[in-house]
Amino acid sequence: MSGQTWMILLSIALGTYLIRALPYVxxxxxxxxxxxxxNVSSTPVxxxxxxxxxxxxxxxxxxxxxEPSLLSWVATVxxxxxxxxxxxxxxxxGYPIVAGVLVFGALTVFFx
Amino acid sequence: xxxxxxxxxxxxxxxGAKDALPLLGGYIPVxxxxxxxxxxxxxxxxxxxxVSAFIYAGASQFLFVAMVVSGAPVWLVxxxxxxxxxxxxxxxxxxxxYLQRDVRWLPLMHLLTDQIFAxxxxxxxxxxxSDRLRWYVSAGVIAWMSxxxxxxxxxxxxxxxxxxWPLISEVLPFALPALFLVMVLPRCSDRRWTITMVxxxxxxxxxxxxxxxxxxxxxxxxxGALAYYAVHPSPTDKGVLS
Numbered sequence: 001m002s003g004q005t006w007m008i009l010l011s012i013a014l015g016t017y018l019i020r021a022l023p024y025v026x027x028x029x030x031x032x033x034x035x036x037x038x039n040v041s042s043t044p045v046x047x048x049x050x051x052x053x054x055x056x057x058x059x060x061x062x063x064x065x066x067e068p069s070l071l072s073w074v075a076t077v078x079x080x081x082x083x084x085x086x087x088x089x090x091x092x093x094g095y096p097i098v099a100g101v102l103v104f105g106a107l108t109v110f111f112x
Numbered sequence: 113x114x115x116x117x118x119x120x121x122x123x124x125x126x127x128g129a130k131d132a133l134p135l136l137g138g139y140i141p142v143x144x145x146x147x148x149x150x151x152x153x154x155x156x157x158x159x160x161x162x163v164s165a166f167i168y169a170g171a172s173q174f175l176f177v178a179m180v181v182s183g184a185p186v187w188l189v190x191x192x193x194x195x196x197x198x199x200x201x202x203x204x205x206x207x208x209x210y211l212q213r214d215v216r217w218l219p220l221m222h223l224l225t226d227q228i229f230a231x232x233x234x235x236x237x238x239x240x241x242s243d244r245l246r247w248y249v250s251a252g253v254i255a256w257m258s259x260x261x262x263x264x265x266x267x268x269x270x271x272x273x274x275x276x277w278p279l280i281s282e283v284l285p286f287a288l289p290a291l292f293l294v295m296v297l298p299r300c301s302d303r304r305w306t307i308t309m310v311x312x313x314x315x316x317x318x319x320x321x322x323x324x325x326x327x328x329x330x331x332x333x334x335x336g337a338l339a340y341y342a343v344h345p346s347p348t349d350k351g352v353l354s
Binding site: 026 | 131133134138141166172186190199209213221229233279282285287289290291297305315325331
């Protein structure tokens with residue numbers, strides 16, 4: 001890698017880190033300030049909505065199969081249904097994910 | 113996003129490791145692909161591994177390699193990759209209320225990927241403040257290491273791996289939608305939140321399908337938030353707080 005490419009890499013690495021760290025520092029200071037003034041420290045309402053919707057959006061993008069085809073879409077839907085039913089029974093994170101991957105994998109292997 | 117506290121293990125290190133395991137199914141195949149892509153584009157094995165260690169953000173790493181190889185202007189490479197990562201801006205403020213005042217959180221922000229953010233927002237409300245740092249380090253470092261090791265595997269033997277076990281790269285990534293699904297489901301406990309989450313999910317899926325993968329997450333999240341404000345709460349709705 002040339003010196004210029006290293007410079008680009010380090011700039012992106014630093015920029016990405018700052019994008020992750022600075023908003024946290026800003027919010028932590030805001031909450032501390034509220035607490036020191038005797039107010040109940042609270043996150044802005046729009047942020048408490050945006051957090052869960054970001055997760056839902058990640059779910060949406062992850063639903064698109066790596067190699068889209070009828071089989072991969074059907075396997076994705078059935079895998080999600082399996083994950084849902086195991087989640088309803090166990091209310092845990094591990095078992096539903098394992099079940100979903102197994103069902104998805106079985107369909108991909110047997111019908112692929 | 114509540115998961116009953118009693119389901120958590122007493123040891124936060126073990127709980128973090130357990131929670132991070134599903135991430136590996138999504139991280140390793142993508143990291144292997146990145147390692148292979150980077151080496152084929154002309155980067156060395158060590159350079160490729162360092163890109164993954166330092167940037168640690170999937171889409172922007174692919175873009176970085178592709179733009180550098182194509183000879184794009186320096187400023188454009190930096191601006192485009194940072195734009196892709198700008199969705200991370202809302203992650204820190206969302207988890208800040210759960211992080212106690214401790215300077216060690218600052219370097220740990222490097223580990224705050226999409227998936228670690230989602231896990232953190234799901235798990236931390238149910239943990240004691242003293243357990244949170246240990247849980248985060250455990251889950252975050254395992255995810256980071258899997259990304260680096262997957263990249264190394266791809267850079268060194270990616271061709272052979274993908275040729276020998278093609279199904280691995282097809283099947284294991286399903287761990288990610290399954291993981292996100294079990295994080296989304298607890299939030300769908302009333303009509304207003306269910307509509308919000310369905311709109312965010314379907315918008316993101318459509319945007320990705322129609323060729324806008326990089327703006328899909330922030331744009332769909334904003335659509336979901338707008339839907340939340342547009343839907344009038346019914347008497348049984350639970351409000352914004354977890």
